[in-house]
Amino acid sequence: MVEGRFCGGLGLIFWRIRRALPYATSIMTRKRLILSAVGLLVALLALPVLFLQYFNWNDHRDRVASWVGTAIQREVQISDRLGFQLWPTTKLSVSGLEISSPEGVSDLPLLKLQSGEAEFAIWPLLSGILVIDRLELDSPTVNLVSKLEEGATNWRFRLDETADDQSFAGPPLVVRELQVRGAYVQYSDPDPQLDQDLHLSQLDWVLPEDAGNSTVTAAGTLNGGALEVKGALTLVGEDDLEAVLNLVLGKISGEVSGSVTEVMQGVNVYMLLSLETSDLTQSFAMFVPG
The missing domain is CATH 1.20.5 (Single alpha-helices involved in coiled-coils or other helix-helix interfaces)
Structure with missing residues (x-):
């Protein structure tokens, strides 16, 4: 059982x-x-x-330059080196970069860069904001050419548009830290008396974080006159700044003060400029060198 x-x-x-x-x-x-x-x-x-x-981007830098040139409708060359890494820090580096001017406007390149490196944040891109944590530029040369008779300039990327119609369609750009060495900016006007030459031996810019202040310093020459800028940026809101910059340019001294609002949303600038000089004739000749 x-x-x-x-x-x-x-x-x-x-x-x-x-x-x-x-x-x-x-x-x-x-x-x-x-x-x-x-x-x-x-x-x-x-x-x-x-x-x-x-991926070895340097081996394909000519193709990348061609893609960029097609996108911005300019001839682009990368003659030396191109590098990119995603982690631990997202970084783009380039050496021997040249961007041409539009044909018929100028034979001078719009930009020549000996070397540059940018570290940027990925997550803000999801919100449509390009945040560069650190940007270093070594020996950049910028040639700005204006032809008022034809209404063309080499820094505009659509020659069939007027200046009033032109707008920047890219994402808002925020540069947290900028370091420039050996920069040269030349502006060529149809009237040679209005030509301008700016040399920057150094430019350092650091945005403040939390409640701290940051500094802005620049040294160089403008049309042969010694240029020096020193100042501070103070964070006064979530993305608003107050700026106080002391300026010395030849016989001219002064202060630039004001606010920069909505840094993360396109930037609005409100500035007050006060200047004084001990030699008005020489100071005027500095801005109209011809």
Whole structure:
């Protein structure tokens, strides 16, 4: 009798196991499908990241320059080096960069850059803001050419538009730290008396964080006159700044003060300039060198 009950119990257990087996198999199959889908998704996300990180951009710098040139409708050359890394710090570096002026406006390049490096944040791009944490430029040369008779300038990227129609469609740009060495900016006007030459041996700019202040310093020459700028930026709101800059240019000295609001949303600038000079004739000749 006991043996019969035991056999009956075993049979019931085996029957229940057999009934539960398809259900357990179905659960395991679902888990495998879910894990496979998750693994595939991770792989699809990881492949572009790994490509950006380990692709040798320098070997294809001519092709990249061609893509950029097509996008901005200018001839672009990268003669020396191009590099990019995604982590641990997202960084873009370039050496030997040249961007041409529009044909028929000037034979001088709009920009020549010996070397430059930018570290930027990825997450703000999701909000449509380009945040550069650190930007270093070594020996940039900028040639600005204006031809008022034809209404053309070499810094405009759409020559069929008038100045009133032109607007910047790119994302808001925020540069937290800027370091420039050996910069040269030349402006050429149809009237040679209005030509301007600016040399910057150094320019340092650091945006403040939290409640602290930051500094702005620049040294160089403008049309042969010694130029020096020293000042501070103070954070007064979530993305608002107050600026106080002391300026010395030849015989001219003064102060630039005001506010910079909505730094993370396009920037609005309100500035007051006060100047004084001990030699008005020489100061005037500095801005109208011809």
